[in-house]
Amino acid sequence: MVSPVHYLPGTSAIGSRGVLSELLLRVLTGGPDRTGLSELPSAARAALTGVDDILHDDDIQVSLLVLYGLHYGSLPGFGDEWEWQPELVETRGILEKAFESRLRELVVTPPLPEPTQDAVARTLFALTAPTPGPSLSRYVAKSATLEQLREFLILRSIYTLREADPHSWAIPRLTGRAKTALVEIQFDEYGSGVPERMHAGIFAKTMRGLGLDDTYGAYVDVVPAITLASQNMMSFFGLNRRLRGAIAGHLAAFEMTSSLPNRSYGDGFRRLGFAEDVTDYFDEHVEADAVHEQIAACDLAGALVEDEPDLLESVLFGAAACLTIDDLVAEHIDSAWQHHRSALRDPERRIHA
Amino acid sequence: MNEARRSAARPSVTACPDGPLIVRGAIDVCDETGAVIDRTRQTVALCRCGASAIKPWCDGTHKLTGFTTHTPDPTAVDPPR
Numbered sequence: 037m038v039s040p041v042h043y044l045p046g047t048s049a050i051g052s053r054g055v056l057s058e059l060l061l062r063v064l065t066g067g068p069d070r071t072g073l074s075e076l077p078s079a080a081r082a083a084l085t086g087v088d089d090i091l092h093d094d095d096i097q098v099s100l101l102v103l104y105g106l107h108y109g110s111l112p113g114f115g116d117e118w119e120w121q122p123e124l125v126e127t128r129g130i131l132e133k134a135f136e137s138r139l140r141e142l143v144v145t146p147p148l149p150e151p152t153q154d155a156v157a158r159t160l161f162a163l164t165a166p167t168p169g170p171s172l173s174r175y176v177a178k179s180a181t182l183e184q185l186r187e188f189l190i191l192r193s194i195y196t197l198r199e200a201d202p203h204s205w206a207i208p209r210l211t212g213r214a215k216t217a218l219v220e221i222q223f224d225e226y227g228s229g230v231p232e233r234m235h236a237g238i239f240a241k242t243m244r245g246l247g248l249d250d251t252y253g254a255y256v257d258v259v260p261a262i263t264l265a266s267q268n269m270m271s272f273f274g275l276n277r278r279l280r281g282a283i284a285g286h287l288a289a290f291e292m293t294s295s296l297p298n299r300s301y302g303d304g305f306r307r308l309g310f311a312e313d314v315t316d317y318f319d320e321h322v323e324a325d326a327v328h329e330q331i332a333a334c335d336l337a338g339a340l341v342e343d344e345p346d347l348l349e350s351v352l353f354g355a356a357a358c359l360t361i362d363d364l365v366a367e368h369i370d371s372a373w374q375h376h377r378s379a380l381r382d383p384e385r386r387i388h389a
Numbered sequence: 390m391n392e393a394r395r396s397a398a399r400p401s402v403t404a405c406p407d408g409p410l411i412v413r414g415a416i417d418v419c420d421e422t423g424a425v426i427d428r429t430r431q432t433v434a435l436c437r438c439g440a441s442a443i444k445p446w447c448d449g450t451h452k453l454t455g456f457t458t459h460t461p462d463p464t465a466v467d468p469p470r
Contacts, residue, residue, distance in 0.1 A: 154406070161407070166452055220432060228430050295449030299442070326447040327434040330405045 049113055051257045054095025056083035056212065056347035060102060060127070064114045073123050080130040090138045090265075091364065094381070097264040101194075101256065103128040104271035110198055111253045132272055139269065143357045151345035153338035160264055160285075160333045160355055164292035172366040173297035174371070176304035179382070185305060186246050187379050190255045191369065192241060194267045198253045199236040200225035201266070205274030206283045212343055214284065221287070221328045235324075238317045242305075245314035258380040262368050266361045273354055281350025282357065284340050288332040289355035294325035407457050409434035409447035418445060 049065070052058035052145030063072045080099070087093045105111035106119045118124060146163055147157035176188060195202075200222055207218055227233035240250035249255070251294050256264075273283035312319075337355070341348045372379035400414025404410035412418070413432050417425045426445065434447035441448045 158406070161452075224430050224432070230429075233429060286420065295447075296452070299448065322442055322448045323434075323446050324430065325450045326409065327411065327430065327432055329449070330403075330411055330434060331432070332410055 050098065050111060050253065053098045053261075054083065054096075056080055056101045057095050057102070057154070060099050064102070065119060073121070076123050076127045076129055080127045083234060084134050087134070090134055091142075091361070092261045092265075094261045096134075097261040097268060099258070100128070100135070100268040100271075101264045103131070104268060105253070108198060108201060109270070110201075111256075112251075116131050118271035132276070135265075135268070135272060135371070139357055140353075143353060143360045145349060145353045145356050148348055148352065151341045151348045153334060153342045156338040156341045156348070156351065157333040159352065160288050160292060160337060163352075163355060164289055164359065166293075166296055171297070172370055173300035175305070175370070176227055178304070180304050180373075182246075182308055184373055184379075185308065186248060186367070188301075189243050189246060189248055191259060191263050191365070191379065193239070193248075193250075193252075193255060194259055194263055195270070196239040197236055197243075197250065199239060200271035201236075203270075203283055204272045205288045206280050206287075209277045209280040210284070210340065212339075214336050214340035214343060217331050217339060218284070218287070219337070221291070221331055224324055224328065234319075235317070235320065242314050242317045245310060254351040258382065260368060260379070262361075262364050266365050268362055269357060273357075279350065279354070281340065281344070281347030282354030283349035284332075284337050284347075285354030285356075286358040287357035288329070288337040288351075291325050291328040291332040293359070295322050295329065298322045298325065404458065405434075406436075407459075408451060409437050411435075 050061065052061050056076075059072050059079050060076060063070060063076065066072070080326070083095055083099075084090075087096060090096050102111060102114070103124060106114055108122065109116070112353070146159060149159045176185070180188065203218070204222055207215060210218060225231075225235050227235075227237070231237070243250040270286060271277045273286055298318045298321040302315045302322070305315050305318065337351050341351055369379040398414070400412070400416045402431040403411040403413070405411060411432060411434055418428060418433070418435070419425050422424045436447045436451075437458070438451035438454060440454050440456070442450065
């Protein structure tokens with residue numbers, strides 16, 4: 037067992053990454069006169085004109101993370117009163133429109149099957165079938181250093197310290213058996229009635245086991261745009277009712293690509309001498325997600341399409357989007373580690389943060 | 390959804406195509422000595438392919454082994470041995 041060390045202390049205030057996020061953070065942490073609030077929508081439009089790829093744009097992605105954070109209440113330092121502030125909702129909508137355009141352009145939705153439960157489940161299983169060859173999970177299992185495992189947890193923490201929350205937005209947006217299936221999965225995600233078994237909490241224990249700060253958002257500043265984009269995409273799908281098919285498809289693909297990699301992740305931590313307090317999270321997911329993937333593919337995504345055939349394209353788009361963005365996140369990490377670089381953003385900054 | 394699933398009190402086993410058996414409801418899963426195997430979740434997946442590393446639970450390995458639950462077509466010509 038490696039003794040916990042003080043490593044990379046988290047920040048209590050999120051840093052800006054450009055003109056838009058600077059204005060947004062200034063408004064949200066500023067005084068009661070709300071200076072700059074009315075300028076936010078035009079600042080968002082201006083920021084978008086200079087964007088190369090919104091998925092990798094730090095200024096836009098951190099702005100979206102903060103705007104969605106107002107709905108979760110997940111980020112420190114922002115008052116509850118901002119949640120439905122019209123200028124903020126408008127700003128979010130402007131960014132979401134560009135975000136969605138990029139996703140629609142990039143994501144390849146598979147050929148549409150018949151809108152039946154069985155056909156949709158089979159299509160999802162084919163889409164998410166494990167592929168041989170190198171992967172992030174195999175690298176973690178066999179080669180990752182302690183430092184890289186810490187980076188891995190830091191990058192994962194943006195989603196996992198709030199694990200399951202983005203998909204829970206869909207619960208009241210669904211009806212019938214798809215809703216029952218989603219709640220069955222989420223009940224397990226939230227601990228099956230035992231607070232200590234809540235997945236986000238088990239992950240927090242893993243972070244502490246490696247000497248990391250388990251406060252939500254503590255490491256936002258060192259997380260690259262593409263990882264924030266992954267989280268933002270889930271919030272975007274979850275918070276827009278018209279995309280309820282996409283969030284269901286996203287959850288299905290997410291669960292269907294989880295059991296096998298999590299076994300490898302656990303092996304990586306065991307290889308470096310970590311005990312059950314650290315590997316519990318990964319081991320739990322090997323077992324849990326082998327259940328969840330069946331429910332998500334058949335009873336959630338499949339049944340949703342059968343009951344609302346118009347959502348077929350949306351469900352498969354959400355699933356394909358999950359895989360596409362996950363691949364980009366993994367490519368970023370892989371490319372950094374292959375070149376013996378940190379996968380975190382601006383690594384020098386963390387020392388002075 | 391079938392009748393068994395509609396009754397929360399009545400346990401059910403769902404056979405997933407090319408996958409595990411999903412078990413819902415209050416039943417004990419026991420080992421060969423009759424001892425109840427610890428179960429932390431309400432809905433569990435039992436390994437059906439025999440390749441899981443966490444038996445009796447499913448760990449998704451069936452997706453790597455080409456496990457299938459299709460009933461063989463009796464009219465098909467036997468493959469050469």
